[in-house]
Amino acid sequence: xxxxxxxxxxxxxxEIYKKMFEHFGPRGWWPGDTDFEICVGAILTQSxxxxxxxxxxxxxxxxxxxxxxxxxxxSNETLEKHIIPTMYYRMKxxxxxxxxxxxxxxxxxxxRQMLSRPLEELREELLSIYGxxxxxxxxxxxxxxxxxxxVVDAYTRRIFSRLGIFREDVAYDEMQRYFMRHLPHDVQLFxxxxxxxxxxxxxxxxxxxxxxxxxxxxxxxGFTR
DNA sequence: GCCCAGGGGGCTC
DNA sequence: GAGCCCCATGGG
Numbered sequence: 343x344x345x346x347x348x349x350x351x352x353x354x355x356x357e358i359y360k361k362m363f364e365h366f367g368p369r370g371w372w373p374g375d376t377d378f379e380i381c382v383g384a385i386l387t388q389s390x391x392x393x394x395x396x397x398x399x400x401x402x403x404x405x406x407x408x409x410x411x412x413x414x415x416x417s418n419e420t421l422e423k424h425i426i427p428t429m430y431y432r433m434k435x436x437x438x439x440x441x442x443x444x445x446x447x448x449x450x451x452x453x454r455q456m457l458s459r460p461l462e463e464l465r466e467e468l469l470s471i472y473g474x475x476x477x478x479x480x481x482x483x484x485x486x487x488x489x490x491x492x493v494v495d496a497y498t499r500r501i502f503s504r505l506g507i508f509r510e511d512v513a514y515d516e517m518q519r520y521f522m523r524h525l526p527h528d529v530q531l532f533x534x535x536x537x538x539x540x541x542x543x544x545x546x547x548x549x550x551x552x553x554x555x556x557x558x559x560x561x562x563x564g565f566t567r
Numbered sequence: 568g569c570c571c572a573g574g575g576g577g578c579t580c
Numbered sequence: 581g582a583g584c585c586c587c588a589t590g591g592g
Contacts, residue, residue: 390589391588391590391591393590429588430588432587432588433587434587
């Protein structure tokens with residue numbers, strides 16, 4: 343790839359970012375009072391809308407379970423009751439306990455200590471925990487640890503393939519490399535960009551009845567179909 | 568009633 | 581390593 347080409351890609355990505363930002367404004371992501379709440383939200387939001395995640399988070403908070411050691415020591419059944427709205431609740435209870443267990447056993451319950459590890463080591467560790475795949479790991483790294491990694495998701499795939507930038511079947515790592523190769527590794531930029539993509543996707547780019555053609559941002563960005 | 572969603576694990580070949 | 585099923589609620 344020539345330098346010139348890379349510059350053009352960067353310019354194009356930043357144009358899309360700016361149009362999204364002008365349209366939606368700052369998204370204030372990730373919502374959450376503590377690092378642990380952000381991590382819990384990242385696990386619970388797998389395949390489910392944020393509205394249902396908030397119900398579960400509030401329920402956990404109200405019962406004092408939004409705490410590493412209490413979450414780890416409570417029964418699966420107790421945990422399940424609070425997260426029913428987030429679908430796959432039995433699986434997700436296991437995932438939450440695996441995450442809390444990792445912090446208790448390796449860091450004596452100190453989440454910040456784990457999050458302070460170098461980016462690559464942290465990513466590898468997160469991926470080794472049951473229930474944490476690439477997207478969840480990257481969300482935790484960016485939004486809880488505050489380290490520069492670009493989070494991609496189904497909306498990123500949909501939006502950027504509809505803009506003619508990716509193939510429809512592009513892999514997670516390939517999308518991520520694309521953004522990280524062409525954009526400055528800036529936590530605030532990565533934070534806002536992913537949040538804007540999620541906002542745009544949530545409003546206009548559902549799979550069932552895509553409304554991309556009605557999205558002002560995608561129209562301006564050269565939406566093709 | 569039916570379809571499907573911002574993901575990940577586990578299995579098969 | 582791609583392809584397929586499983587998980588199992590809630591909203592359109």
